[in-house]
Amino acid sequence: MRLSNFTDYGLRMLMLLAADPERGTSSAELASTLALSRNHLAKIIQHLSQAGMVETKRGGNGGLRLAKPPQQVRLGALVALLEQDRGLVACFADPSANGCTLSGQCRLKARLRAGEAAFLAELDRSTLADIALPLQPTASDASQALPSTHALPSAQVESAGP
Amino acid sequence: MRLSNFTDYGLRMLMLLAADPERGTSSAELASTLALSRNHLAKIIQHLSQAGMVETKRGGNGGLRLAKPPQQVRLGALVALLEQDRGLVACFADPSANGCTLSGQCRLKARLRAGEAAFLAELDRSTLADIALPLQPTASDASQALPSTHALPSAQVESAGP
DNA sequence: TATGAATTGGTATTTTCAATGCCTATTCAT
DNA sequence: ATGAATAGGCATTGAAAATACCAATTCATA
Numbered sequence: 001m002r003l004s005n006f007t008d009y010g011l012r013m014l015m016l017l018a019a020d021p022e023r024g025t026s027s028a029e030l031a032s033t034l035a036l037s038r039n040h041l042a043k044i045i046q047h048l049s050q051a052g053m054v055e056t057k058r059g060g061n062g063g064l065r066l067a068k069p070p071q072q073v074r075l076g077a078l079v080a081l082l083e084q085d086r087g088l089v090a091c092f093a094d095p096s097a098n099g100c101t102l103s104g105q106c107r108l109k110a111r112l113r114a115g116e117a118a119f120l121a122e123l124d125r126s127t128l129a130d131i132a133l134p135l136q137p138t139a140s141d142a143s144q145a146l147p148s149t150h151a152l153p154s155a156q157v158e159s160a161g162p
Numbered sequence: 163m164r165l166s167n168f169t170d171y172g173l174r175m176l177m178l179l180a181a182d183p184e185r186g187t188s189s190a191e192l193a194s195t196l197a198l199s200r201n202h203l204a205k206i207i208q209h210l211s212q213a214g215m216v217e218t219k220r221g222g223n224g225g226l227r228l229a230k231p232p233q234q235v236r237l238g239a240l241v242a243l244l245e246q247d248r249g250l251v252a253c254f255a256d257p258s259a260n261g262c263t264l265s266g267q268c269r270l271k272a273r274l275r276a277g278e279a280a281f282l283a284e285l286d287r288s289t290l291a292d293i294a295l296p297l298q299p300t301a302s303d304a305s306q307a308l309p310s311t312h313a314l315p316s317a318q319v320e321s322a323g324p
Numbered sequence: 325t326a327t328g329a330a331t332t333g334g335t336a337t338t339t340t341c342a343a344t345g346c347c348t349a350t351t352c353a354t
Numbered sequence: 355a356t357g358a359a360t361a362g363g364c365a366t367t368g369a370a371a372a373t374a375c376c377a378a379t380t381c382a383t384a
């Protein structure tokens with residue numbers, strides 16, 4: 001189970017924007033902070049802009065900022081937006097060209113959808129304001145670990161550095 | 163958000179095995195039913211066998227079958243087993259070679275883990291027995307649709323075909 | 325007890341597709 | 355006009371999927 005890097009970068013960029021919702025931040029500054037090429041980030045911005053999630057302004061003193069207050073942006077909706085057409089399994093993403101020989105009597109799909117809904121609902125408990133991150137971090141707080149029942153690979157809690 | 167095809171095929175194969183837990187079914191028959199090369203399926207079998215999920219028997223009248231009653235196999239545990247080391251985002255799967263510039267003060271990761279746990283927990287509400295599917299289907303039941311709150315791509319309910 | 329057929333197990337190769345990076349054109353503000 | 359930003363196209367890279375091939379094992383039977 002994996003989110004695309006597209007989504008990953010998009011979320012991280014929004015974390016930065018959420019910390020400074022008023023100012024127009026340039027895509028170059030964001031790309032630099034995320035260690036990512038500006039051109040690549042531009043594609044993500046484009047997607048979020050078309051969806052009405054961020055507002056962009058061209059020209060001098062331009063840049064982008066959130067279209068809504070970060071308190072009103074729920075993470076589940078955000079992930080659903082960024083993941084767009086990547087279904088959980090192949091027969092979700094592309095029902096037409098689907099070679100699944102079990103189609104029509106598959107009782108697994110409903111369960112997978114319910115699981116996906118649970119995933120998004122859990123994310124919806126937080127908003128962008130909860131994960132905002134200033135461009136120049138204060139190195140005060142780290143991620144609080146929420147336990148996972150199963151053994152999916154979890155990154156160890158990284159140290160804040162020396 | 164996507165499961166690997168490896169997981170997808172593994173789940174579908176287990177659906178077939180669960181419908182006939184006693185008999186030893188050959189991998190060739192399963193591969194044929196799933197429209198998949200036997201060699202590719204063998205890798206999945208091998209993984210599940212090493213994890214103690216299926217028992218294999220070589221030679222004439224060999225084949226494979228579930229190691230436990232299907233009622234005792236929860237879907238969340240199964241997905242966690244099959245997805246092995248594919249983390250939800252890159253910094254989960256490979257914390258060492260992680261180029262994320264926000265490491266150490268990222269409040270997103272904890273939310274993603276909580277969402278992942280919710281996903282698996284929802285799947286754990288069902289067992290393999292709930293999704294068992296005979297090799298020669300009776301065409302009686304289809305997947306009951308559980309609604310999804312968000313707009314992730316959902317496959318439409320496929321018709322049983324003419 | 326040999327022998328052969330059927331089956332799993334393991335390794336290497338090809339293919340496919342997502343992800344990335346680079347380049348150019350266009351638009352807007354000053 | 356000029357500078358700063360978006361917008362889109364195209365080539366490259368990389369990882370995962372799928373396939374093919376060979377080796378090892380086991381059972382049934384003569």
